[in-house]
Amino acid sequence: MNNIINTRLFFGLLLAPIVYILIWTIPLVEHTAFMKWLAWNTLFAYINFAILGYVAHLLLSKYNLSKLWQYIVVMFAVTFLVKFFLSVFFTSNYESLYYSRTQVVENGDILLSSYLWLLKEAMLSGISSALAITVFWFIAIFSPCGSKNA
Numbered sequence: 001m002n003n004i005i006n007t008r009l010f011f012g013l014l015l016a017p018i019v020y021i022l023i024w025t026i027p028l029v030e031h032t033a034f035m036k037w038l039a040w041n042t043l044f045a046y047i048n049f050a051i052l053g054y055v056a057h058l059l060l061s062k063y064n065l066s067k068l069w070q071y072i073v074v075m076f077a078v079t080f081l082v083k084f085f086l087s088v089f090f091t092s093n094y095e096s097l098y099y100s101r102t103q104v105v106e107n108g109d110i111l112l113s114s115y116l117w118l119l120k121e122a123m124l125s126g127i128s129s130a131l132a133i134t135v136f137w138f139i140a141i142f143s144p145c146g147s148k149n150a
Contacts, residue, residue, distance in 0.1 A: 012140030013049075019132040020045035052079050052129055053136070071137045072130045079129035084122035091118070 024041040028034055056075045060066070065074065091097060091114065097105035104114035 008140045012136040013053075015139060016053075016132045016136035017042075017045040017049040019135055020048060020128060023128045023131075049129075049132055049136075052082065053133065055082075056133065066141060068134065068137050068142070071133050071141070075133035076126040076130040080122045080126035083125040084118055087118045087121065088115075 021038070021041050024045065025034075025038050028037045031037060052075065056071070056078045059074050059078070060071065065071070088110065091105060091110055094105045095108050097103070099117075102113075102117075104111060104117065
């Protein structure tokens with residue numbers, strides 16, 4: 001029984017980050033450095049899932065949560081908060097900053113439109129993490145017909 005659980009966890013951890021790889025890499029298909037981006041995206045997808053998934057796991061196990069919607073909500077919240085606060089922290093260190101020809105920091109202050117942009121980016125990151133944890137949940141946690149093999 002433990003062997004089945006360990007195998008399912010291994011495959012869940014192996015396959016769930018593929019969601020990140022697809023989301024991050026598909027827009028770059030015609031890029032001349034596609035293989036380089038694919039390699040970097042693969043590396044960071046596994047690092048990202050390991051760190052965010054571990055934080056989510058700590059919260060889920062602390063409160064003894066195991067349903068799919070709980071996994072999705074916790075992973076979304078963890079990713080959203082980490083992405084938003086890290087983005088604000090790193091953006092706030094500039095005197096003036098432009099992103100995609102749009103000014104996001106002026107005179108050392110983050111503009112209101114920049115906060116909205118950071119919120120949108122954090123939400124998109126949260127959604128991609130929610131999709132990844134859904135894949136993980138179906139592989140590693142879900143037990144069909146009420147069987148207790150995970």
